[in-house]
Amino acid sequence: MYVGIDVGTSMVKAAAFDGTGRERAVAARPVGLALHGGVVEQDMEKVYAAVVAVLEELTRRVPEPVELAGLTGQGDGVWLVDGEGRPVRPAASWMDGRAHELVGRWLADGTFETVFRRTGSAMFPGCPGPLLAWLDRHEPKALDTAEAALYCKDMVFRRLTGAPATTDVSDASMPFLDPRTRTYDNRVVELLGLTHRRRLLAPVSDPVATAETRGEGLPAGTRIANGPYDLPACALGAGVTAPGDGLLIVGTCLASLVATTELDLSGEPAGLYISTDRPGHWLRAMPAMVGTAALDWVLSTTGVPHAEVDGLLADTPPGAHGVRVLPYFAPSGERAPFVEPRLRAELTGVSLESSKGDLVRATCEGIGYAARHCLDAAGLTGSLAVCGGGTRSAAWMRLLADVLGRPLRVVEGEVGARGAVLAAAERYGIPLDAKAWTEPTAVVEPDPGRAAYYAKGYREHLTRLDQARARARA
Incomplete structure (x- = not known):
């Protein structure tokens, strides 16, 4: 049995696979977010307890010996730990918005662009640079006490194994890693005022780091590898490794990734280049802030259960009777394919005649337009795979194929966990058939007529977005 662990933003999952890549079982536990005034935090002890619980459940349900485990999880944020790997304070999530004024200042004075030109990282409020700078100003004692500012999976790896605190090149890519040398750029640390916190x-x-587990969740002595984080892990799990091929992750974060061997740090600073386990190969990433979270908010507000989404999409025509949604609901604004910390969602074209179906379809269309914008900016030229919770809606997948105007290779199941296992197997020299492990479960073709309709709608979306960005800056 091979075990993949995916420590997500709202859900911790562990999946068991056999040697052919067949998913044997999945265990999951929800984890909460504390939101108040733009601050978004997580209790690290509860996150780690959820990891242990899902692993215990999984190994009870699939009793075969665990050959190998791979670990992945949400990226960005700041997970401060002491010398024992214990939390110093709650983790600041990648969704946190408290550092938006710092990012705004760096946008204005050129620091933001300089960092991008050096590292390929377009900072946003929830990434480690701004968050550490904010904590240095407002909670310096927490930084004084901490041994390391980790990423989510690194904290879990530290606790599961007792190994020294480390991270990998994928997580380190935002915002301090030089993608050419694969080491920290100390000039960037200096520009953000964090030289005295470099330690x-x-x-x-x-x-990626390897170690053996200490017996919590997995049997003591189980071999485990740490990384990459969830976006590149999903790319591995979906078979997206050839230059030009892309992946759209329809999850809490709407992430667009395109594999590339070219490092282009010109153009509008946005997204990031994620370093991979192969030097000279990157993922051009445009991880938009809100994906399924936008639809979840609309469903919660309108009282529509998830089970009704497919029916509402089927009963509502393209264009949602004139209702339009700019789906930028995150409290920290947007980070891809542009950075606007003050951008907020907009809902237009609503009247007393608008239905719940109109609101749901307009939201799904808006998310689709945002995905197209990100994929265009990331340089998609090859095939496109899709994974994430949104793939459970067949109607939404058909809508996305139409909005994007291209076939979708739908990869279902625990794709991030699958990629974590493949990365671990590569690290340990275990020969798994990656092609067999990453076969799509379906291919969804676009309808030519609807695709043409949405091509026009996409141009209109970009115009509305330009106007909204101007208002956000005013």
């Missing part, structure tokens, strides 16, 4: 940046393990 908090965990050593980068290249290739």
Whole structure:
């Protein structure tokens, strides 16, 4: 049995696979977010307890010996730990918005662009640079106490194994890693005013770190590898490794990734280049802030259960009777394919005649337009795979194929966990058939007529977005 662990933003999952890549079982536990005034935090002890619980459940349900485990999880944020790997304070989530004024200041004075030109990272309020700078100003004692500012999976790896604090090149890519040398750029640390906190940046393990577990969740002595984080892990799990091929992750974060061997740090600073386990190969990433979270908010507000989404999409025509949604609901604004910390969602074209179906369809269309914008900016030229919770809606997948105007290779199941296992197997020299492990479960073709309709709608979306960005800056 091979076990993949995916420590997500709202759900912790562990999946068991056999040697052919067949998913045997999945265990999951929800984890909460504390939101107040733009601050978004997580209780690290509860996150770790959820990891242990899902692993215990999984190993009870699939009793075969665990050959190998791979770990992945949400990226960005700041997970401060002491010398024992215990939390110093709650983790600041990647969704956190408290550092938006710092990002705004760096946008205005050129620091933001300089960092992008050096590292390929377009900072946003919830990434480690701004968050550490904010904590240095407002909670310096927490930084004084901490041994390391980790990423989510690194904290879990530290606790499961007792190994020293480390991270990997994928997590370190935002915002301090030089993608050419695969080491921290100390000039960037200096530009963000964090030279005196440089010790908090965990050593980068290249290739990913390995260790044996201590007996919590998994049997003691189980081999485990740490990384990459969830976006590149999903790319591995979906078979997206050839230059030009892309992946759209329809999850809490709407992430668009395109594999590339070219490092282009020109153009509008946005997204990031994620370093992979292969030097000279990157993922051009445009991780938009809100994906399924936008639809969840609309469903909660309108009282529509998830089970009714497919029916509402089927009963509502393209264009949603004139209702339009700019789906930028995150409290920290947007980070891809542009950075606007003050951008907020907009709902237009609503009247007393608008239905719940109109609101749901307009939201799904808006998310689709945002995805197209990100994929265009990331340089998609090859095939496109899709994974994430949104793939459970067949109607939404058909809508996305139409909005994007291209076939979708739908990869279902625990794709991030699958990629974590493949990365671990590569690290340990275990020969798994990656092609067999990453076969799509379906291919969804676009309807030519609807695709043409949405091509016009996409141009209109970009115009509305330009106007909204101008208002956000006013």
